[in-house]
Amino acid sequence: MIYEGKQKIWSEYQKEIPDDHYFYVRSCIRQSFFPASEATFLRITREALGKDIFETEHHTTCGGIAYHSDTIPQETVMTIIARQFALMAKYGYENYVCSCITSFGLYCETMETWREFPELEARIRENLWKTCRLEFAKPKFLIHASDLIYKYRNLIAAQAVRKLVNVHTGEPLKVVEHIGCHYSKMFPSKGVGGAEYPYVLVGMVEAWGGEIVDYPERRHCCGFGFRQYFIKGNRGYSVSNTHKKFESMEPFKPDLIITNCPGCPYFLDRWQYVIAESTGKTYGPDGHGIPALTYEEVAGLVMGYDPWDLGLQTHQVGVEPLLDKMGVEYDPTRKYLGKNGKNLGEPLPCACLK
Amino acid sequence: MKNNILIIGGGPAGLEASAQLQRMGYNVILIEKSPKLGGHLAKWDRLFPDSVPADEVLGGLLRGSEGVKCFTDTDVRAINRLDKSYNVRLTNGITVLSDAVLVASGFDLFDAVKKEEYGYGIYDQVMTNADLEAYFKTGSDRRIENPGRIGFAHCVGSRDEKSGCRSCSKVCCATAVKQAIEMKQAFPQAEVYCFYMDLRLFGRHYEDLYLKAQKEYGIRFIRGRLAEVSENYDGTLQVKAEDTVAGKPLKVTLDLLVLMAGMRPSASGKAIGDLLEMAVEEDGYFAVRSGIAACQRSPIPGIFLAGAATGPKTLPETLADARAAAMEIDRYLTEIFPDARNYKQLVRERW
Amino acid sequence: MVDFGFGLVPSSRINLDLFDKDKYEELAAVEPDVRICMACGSCTAVCTAGKFSTTSLREAIEDIKNAQPTKALELLKACQLCGKCSMVCPRGINTRHLILSIINTYSIK
Numbered sequence: 001m002i003y004e005g006k007q008k009i010w011s012e013y014q015k016e017i018p019d020d021h022y023f024y025v026r027s028c029i030r031q032s033f034f035p036a037s038e039a040t041f042l043r044i045t046r047e048a049l050g051k052d053i054f055e056t057e058h059h060t061t062c063g064g065i066a067y068h069s070d071t072i073p074q075e076t077v078m079t080i081i082a083r084q085f086a087l088m089a090k091y092g093y094e095n096y097v098c099s100c101i102t103s104f105g106l107y108c109e110t111m112e113t114w115r116e117f118p119e120l121e122a123r124i125r126e127n128l129w130k131t132c133r134l135e136f137a138k139p140k141f142l143i144h145a146s147d148l149i150y151k152y153r154n155l156i157a158a159q160a161v162r163k164l165v166n167v168h169t170g171e172p173l174k175v176v177e178h179i180g181c182h183y184s185k186m187f188p189s190k191g192v193g194g195a196e197y198p199y200v201l202v203g204m205v206e207a208w209g210g211e212i213v214d215y216p217e218r219r220h221c222c223g224f225g226f227r228q229y230f231i232k233g234n235r236g237y238s239v240s241n242t243h244k245k246f247e248s249m250e251p252f253k254p255d256l257i258i259t260n261c262p263g264c265p266y267f268l269d270r271w272q273y274v275i276a277e278s279t280g281k282t283y284g285p286d287g288h289g290i291p292a293l294t295y296e297e298v299a300g301l302v303m304g305y306d307p308w309d310l311g312l313q314t315h316q317v318g319v320e321p322l323l324d325k326m327g328v329e330y331d332p333t334r335k336y337l338g339k340n341g342k343n344l345g346e347p348l349p350c351a352c353l354k
Numbered sequence: 355m356k357n358n359i360l361i362i363g364g365g366p367a368g369l370e371a372s373a374q375l376q377r378m379g380y381n382v383i384l385i386e387k388s389p390k391l392g393g394h395l396a397k398w399d400r401l402f403p404d405s406v407p408a409d410e411v412l413g414g415l416l417r418g419s420e421g422v423k424c425f426t427d428t429d430v431r432a433i434n435r436l437d438k439s440y441n442v443r444l445t446n447g448i449t450v451l452s453d454a455v456l457v458a459s460g461f462d463l464f465d466a467v468k469k470e471e472y473g474y475g476i477y478d479q480v481m482t483n484a485d486l487e488a489y490f491k492t493g494s495d496r497r498i499e500n501p502g503r504i505g506f507a508h509c510v511g512s513r514d515e516k517s518g519c520r521s522c523s524k525v526c527c528a529t530a531v532k533q534a535i536e537m538k539q540a541f542p543q544a545e546v547y548c549f550y551m552d553l554r555l556f557g558r559h560y561e562d563l564y565l566k567a568q569k570e571y572g573i574r575f576i577r578g579r580l581a582e583v584s585e586n587y588d589g590t591l592q593v594k595a596e597d598t599v600a601g602k603p604l605k606v607t608l609d610l611l612v613l614m615a616g617m618r619p620s621a622s623g624k625a626i627g628d629l630l631e632m633a634v635e636e637d638g639y640f641a642v643r644s645g646i647a648a649c650q651r652s653p654i655p656g657i658f659l660a661g662a663a664t665g666p667k668t669l670p671e672t673l674a675d676a677r678a679a680a681m682e683i684d685r686y687l688t689e690i691f692p693d694a695r696n697y698k699q700l701v702r703e704r705w
Numbered sequence: 706m707v708d709f710g711f712g713l714v715p716s717s718r719i720n721l722d723l724f725d726k727d728k729y730e731e732l733a734a735v736e737p738d739v740r741i742c743m744a745c746g747s748c749t750a751v752c753t754a755g756k757f758s759t760t761s762l763r764e765a766i767e768d769i770k771n772a773q774p775t776k777a778l779e780l781l782k783a784c785q786l787c788g789k790c791s792m793v794c795p796r797g798i799n800t801r802h803l804i805l806s807i808i809n810t811y812s813i814k
Contacts, residue, residue: 001476001477001478001585002476002477002478005467005473005474005475005476006476008467009467009470009476195470196470196471197470214584215584215587216584216585216586216592217584218584219582232711233711234711235709235710235711236711236712236713236714237714239711239712239713240713240714240716243713244716251587252587274709275713277706277707277709278707278712278713279706279712279713351706351707545724545726547721565741568740568741568743569737569740569741572733575743577744597719597767599763599767600767600768600771602718602719602771603717603718603719604718604720604771605718605719605721605722606721607721607722
């Protein structure tokens with residue numbers, strides 16, 4: 001691997017990311033999959049870095065899941081998006097940051113479609129007025145929340161209490177980065193680092209002391225694939241895609257997977273359980289799995305936040321070996337306690353996956 | 355009176371045209387931007403289809419053009435059109451008053467880095483056709499150490515609109531087959547794969563070369579464009595393509611991948627074209643007066659073209675093109691140029 | 706093991722790393738012309754059996770080279786050895802001999 005070659009490509013795919021004042025929209029599924037990730041994003045940006053990140057309870061889904069499952073037409077999705085943009089304008093913002101990769105892809109796709117077909121934009125404007133009596137303004141800057149954490153990576157490193165380093169050996173942790181397909185595969189120029197060698201997560205890992213693993217199936221989809229997962233009869237394809245990735249990354253012995261998409265960490269995490277319980281195969285050492293975390297969770301760990309406040313107990317693959325490697329102190333008895341101190345209920349033990 | 359003729363580009367086309375025009379008695383000035391004459395030919399080891407040494411061909415071209423005024427490390431700084439002639443200021447400080455100008459600016463090899471998915475300049479074991487010729491010439495390349503599995507990817511930067519080149523580069527199929535055979539000769543135990551979309555082996559002896567590659571060397575031809583390259587844990591490559599004959603996706607592990615970088619219009623030729631305000635076609639190569647009947651005449655009177663400046667050509671085609679350009683220049687300088695009174699009318703009728 | 710009602714799907718991808726070179730050289734030693742097929746499909750087009758059942762010499766040769774000899778044998782099962790394919794092969798491959806050689810080399814005896 002020739003690192004300078006990658007640097008050259010990275011230098012060609014940089015995008016402008018404003019420093020401050022953002023209108024933030026959440027993801028539908030992340031709040032249940034990784035309930036503390038978005039809270040951690042706000043905690044880091046607002047509290048630790050003092051940035052102005054505004055959100056309103058009036059925003060809705062972007063419609064992406066329905067759109068990619070072919071259940072609603074594009075025009076409907078565009079009108080939903082136009083309404084989000086109207087909210088942004090109403091609260092006086094020009095920079096739009098979204099938590100979800102599918103949303104990000106859909107926003108990019110919508111803006112590009114309007115650029116090419118202005119008459120469609122005019123019709124959506126009319127739709128929005130008829131349905132909601134709202135007028136929208138397009139964002140000046142449209143970015144994904146991982147772009148913003150990428151932008152702040154060195155500020156986070158400056159406040160970090162620990163690095164992505166194995167405290168027992170002093171070696172950097174080996175990190176697999178996985179980018180959501182809709183981040184830059186549709187529009188390579190909209191992603192930091194492009195589509196073939198995306199830099200957005202690599203930049204974070206490098207800034208926080210880890211070492212990136214580039215394995216053959218790095219570009220392969222996590223296996224979500226929308227309809228492949230939603231319909232039970234197709235789920236074999238979903239888990240097989242994930243399996244292909246794990247078989248490919250296995251020889252590199254990664255300590256951790258970092259992701260920037262709602263679906264990817266979910267499938268890279270949960271399918272390890274399914275693969276283990278249905279075939280007996282595990283990918284971490286001694287019957288453990290490889291923890292698959294969101295970039296907010298990883299940022300939270302280096303910032304020294306409590307792992308249970310980061311929601312790491314909601315992962316299927318146990319994170320304790322990772323926490324031990326990083327020297328993170330945690331209270332095992334608090335793992336399954338909710339914010340109110342009440343027991344959330346504990347999952348049953350797995351037969352194969354530790 | 356001996357007419358001055360300026361030839362821009364010291365590759366095969368420029369050398370051959372200068373030799374012919376000198377024989378006809380013209381005063382030829384040949385300029386070459388790089389320190390050495392010969393263009394890409396000087397960097398090549400052997401030539402398809404019969405494995406003639408490139409040095410031998412280049413030697414013949416250089417001998418033929420002995421006596422021609424040659425300036426290497428020299429480019430054009432400015433060109434002014436006078437009534438009929440061109441006043442050309444060179445970067446070496448010399449000014450030439452030239453009655454005809456031949457642009458033989460050739461081609462650039464496609465920059466394989468642009469095909470990001472192939473990982474040239476990123477994955478250690480990926481090289482280009484030009485790198486491999488350099489290896490054949492020098493016998494050393496850090497990437498080549500008794501490779502067991504070698505792949506050749508045809509059409510890198512050719513027939514690929516996304517890399518800005520819709521057209522075929524014409525020479526890469528035959529080059530790939532030639533190089534595949536040469537690698538098999540060097541490493542008889544190696545498995546050699548060629549990934550192609552269409553095998554465009556149109557020239558004399560080319561089909562024989564293909565048959566030899568299959569029959570004598572057991573080279574496997576896989577119909578399907580190489581789609582993605584990545585690096586395995588042990589530094590070998592994993593490549594993906596579709597075997598479109600079988601209709602199935604395919605993967606294979608390789609120790610070495612050679613990218614057949616195609617032809618692109620030369621960047622320095624484009625700069626000359628800008629100075630002369632010469633028209634280029636959509637493909638980036640210079641436009642000609644007529645693609646069938648006047649391939650060596652530019653749309654501008656007194657400006658001629660030869661070789662890959664007007665699109666991908668094989669070496670024999672380039673040399674034939676250069677000789678044709680010399681004939682065209684001679685015709686222009688004897689039939690049109692001397693007639694001061696009727697010059698404009700003659701140009702209208704015969705250019 | 707848990708049955709989830711779904712599971713890993715076998716890959717349909719050709720993996721050339723599984724190619725058995727020794728076996729192929731064994732075939733090429735008795736019928737060298739296996740190397741020179743250019744996949745034109747003339748053999749399949751005129752195949753007597755191919756009109757009624759899935760058989761194709763062109764495809765079988767491709768399967769052999771793609772490390773899938775079982776598929777190749779399956780494709781050649783219906784061959785009647787009529788020899789029409791040898792008449793149309795532009796490279797003059799002795800197709801009947803090739804078919805028999807493939808079966809001889811790759812069949813599990």
